[in-house]
Amino acid sequence: MKKYFTVISLILTFFNNNPLNAKIVVGYYYANYSVYPYTAIEYNKLTHIAHAFVKPNADGSLSMDSWFLYPELVAAAHQHGIKIVVALGGWGNSDGFSPMVANPLTRAAFVSNIIDFCLTNDYDGIDIDWEYPTASDRSNFVSLVKELREALNNVGLEFLSIALPSTDWNNGYDVKQLINYVNWFGIMTYDFYGPWEKTSGHNSPLYPSPLQSSSTSSSVNYYLQKGIPKNKLCIGIPFYGYDFKASELFAVHSGASAINYASVYQNLISGWDYFWDNTAKVPYLMNKSRTEVITFDDTNSIKLKSEYVYKNNLAGTIIWKIGQDYFNGSTPLLDIVEKYMLHHPRNVPSIPQLSFPFNGAVIDSDNIIFKWYATDSTTSYNLQVSENENFDSFVINESGINFTEAKLNNFENNKTYYWRVSSSNINGNSSWSDTWSFITDFPAFVANEYYAAKDFKLYNYPNPFNVQTKIGFTIASDAVVNLALYDILGQQRDVLVNERLQSGNYEFIWDANNYSSGVYFVRINIVYPQNNRLMRLNKSIKILLIK
Numbered sequence: 270m271k272k273y274f275t276v277i278s279l280i281l282t283f284f285n286n287n288p289l290n291a292k293i294v295v296g297y298y299y300a301n302y303s304v305y306p307y308t309a310i311e312y313n314k315l316t317h318i319a320h321a322f323v324k325p326n327a328d329g330s331l332s333m334d335s336w337f338l339y340p341e342l343v344a345a346a347h348q349h350g351i352k353i354v355v356a357l358g359g360w361g362n363s364d365g366f367s368p369m370v371a372n373p374l375t376r377a378a379f380v381s382n383i384i385d386f387c388l389t390n391d392y393d394g395i396d397i398d399w400e401y402p403t404a405s406d407r408s409n410f411v412s413l414v415k416e417l418r419e420a421l422n423n424v425g426l427e428f429l430s431i432a433l434p435s436t437d438w439n440n441g442y443d444v445k446q447l448i449n450y451v452n453w454f455g456i457m458t459y460d461f462y463g464p465w466e467k468t469s470g471h472n473s474p475l476y477p478s479p480l481q482s483s484s485t486s487s488s489v490n491y492y493l494q495k496g497i498p499k500n501k502l503c504i505g506i507p508f509y510g511y512d513f514k515a516s517e518l519f520a521v522h523s524g525a526s527a528i529n530y531a532s533v534y535q536n537l538i539s540g541w542d543y544f545w546d547n548t549a550k551v552p553y554l555m556n557k558s559r560t561e562v563i564t565f566d567d568t569n570s571i572k573l574k575s576e577y578v579y580k581n582n583l584a585g586t587i588i589w590k591i592g593q594d595y596f597n598g599s600t601p602l603l604d605i606v607e608k609y610m611l612h613h614p615r616n617v618p619s620i621p622q623l624s625f626p627f628n629g630a631v632i633d634s635d636n637i638i639f640k641w642y643a644t645d646s647t648t649s650y651n652l653q654v655s656e657n658e659n660f661d662s663f664v665i666n667e668s669g670i671n672f673t674e675a676k677l678n679n680f681e682n683n684k685t686y687y688w689r690v691s692s693s694n695i696n697g698n699s700s701w702s703d704t705w706s707f708i709t710d711f712p713a714f715v716a717n718e719y720y721a722a723k724d725f726k727l728y729n730y731p732n733p734f735n736v737q738t739k740i741g742f743t744i745a746s747d748a749v750v751n752l753a754l755y756d757i758l759g760q761q762r763d764v765l766v767n768e769r770l771q772s773g774n775y776e777f778i779w780d781a782n783n784y785s786s787g788v789y790f791v792r793i794n795i796v797y798p799q800n801n802r803l804m805r806l807n808k809s810i811k812i813l814l815i816k
Contacts, residue, residue, distance in 0.1 A: 329378030394428025402441030510565025
């Protein structure tokens with residue numbers, strides 16, 4: 270009896286004293302022992318592992334694949350101070366649930382068998398992934414969960430959780446009863462679109478959009494209205510997406526298949542076009558021939574989902590499944606989950622530095638790409654453009670920008686504009702950056718071929734490279750030169766040159782010791798004064814870093 274009250278006390282302390290800061294990060298581990306072995310897992314980036322799956326049988330017995338038992342995984346989790354639970358059921362493994370829970374005798378046998386299994390194999394609890402109970406199973410499911418909770422408490426095991434569909438379309442979950450026995454509910458807020466739908470669509474949007482009403486936020490609101498407390502609700506984050514044979518997003522497809530993030534990234538670096546749905550707050554890719562669309566989550570969308578968890582005081586997240594972002598020894602998606610979910614920024618971000626348009630620049634186009642440098646622990650940026658340096662009124666006043674640039678147009682000719690940027694996260698906004706100005710001058714002007722073709726060069730060697738590469742360029746006359754480095758997502762990572770230079774040849778060494786392997790782009794912007802007007806030239810080259 271003393272052990273029972275100790276466990277209950279621990280559970281209540283976890284959920285009542287840490288509703289905001291002690292977030293849950295549950296990584297499902299399934300069927301990837303050789304590609305992503307237990308030695309590759311960065312356990313400090315998780316709070317729990319759900320080891321999937323053990324199958325319940327109608328008679329109350331258990332079955333599992335021959336490869337399921339993985340004592341090294343269990344031992345490593347405990348050695349690193351995190352908990353590991355056994356996940357029951359899953360897609361295609363849940364047929365035994367309904368007949369088992371309907372009979373008190375088989376239900377009791379199942380409870381006894383799974384408790385013995387946990388004790389024998391050193392699991393810390395149970396995750397129920399029944400896909401899916403129906404209305405006729407509601408009361409029996411509650412009985413199962415109640416009996417599991419009592420049995421777990423009796424042997425000193427802490428955790429009992431339930432994976433929920435995005436909505437309870439079968440009316441199979443009596444959540445008002447279940448919340449009394451469950452540590453957390455993990456909503457499977459993914460698979461909103463897939464091969465079963467007629468058109469392509471987002472796999473896991475954060476917010477609804479005009480063409481897709483289903484979303485993570487919609488599912489959260491649905492279950493909150495059903496009575497699940499915020500501090501027992503986890504959203505789902507997928508480390509995979511869907512590759513649709515379609516001409517565009519929300520177009521009819523001729524087939525689709527799941528694709529893990531590691532493969533999505535390979536398409537990124539091979540030249541697929543990246544798009545961002547600023548309403549749904551998720552990305553998608555399209556190939557150059559416009560015959561395929563991939564919807565997925567990346568580091569930007571996961572930042573925003575992490576912030577959503579904090580803003581709404583939710584318990585945390587479940588991940589299906591860890592290892593799908595594992596390549597070249599790195600896990601970029603799990604890194605972001607750890608940084609923004611487990612160790613969410615506690616302070617406002619630092620003030621961004623502006624990059625382009627240069628202070629005092631004369632701009633010869635009404636399509637302007639504003640650029641600034643990324644600041645750490647930032648989820649979005651705010652941009653203001655005004656016709657006066659006091660910003661008493663605004664030409665542009667845009668917030669929620671998720672990248673370090675914004676393309677804007679419709680500026681008037683022969684005017685001076687002022688612009689500034691601030692960084693944002695859940696803690697608030699940074700102070701505004703320095704204010705820079707630019708002047709618009711839109712002449713009808715054709716670039717001189719002498720500059721454009723004969724003496725304008727950009728090159729680098731070696732390429733590919735593993736530590737350092739030499740980047741060089743030639744300019745034909747005095748000019749303002751900006752030479753910058755961008756990653757595959759278009760994020761500016763470094764500036765090598767940003768100054769006025771005389772005509773001639775220039776070379777610079779880029780040291781990539783602190784950068785990860787992948788494709789990068791070097792872009793040069795050159796502004797020549799000519800006949801009291803400005804001529805801008807630009808060029809980009811792709812370089813490959815292999816470590």
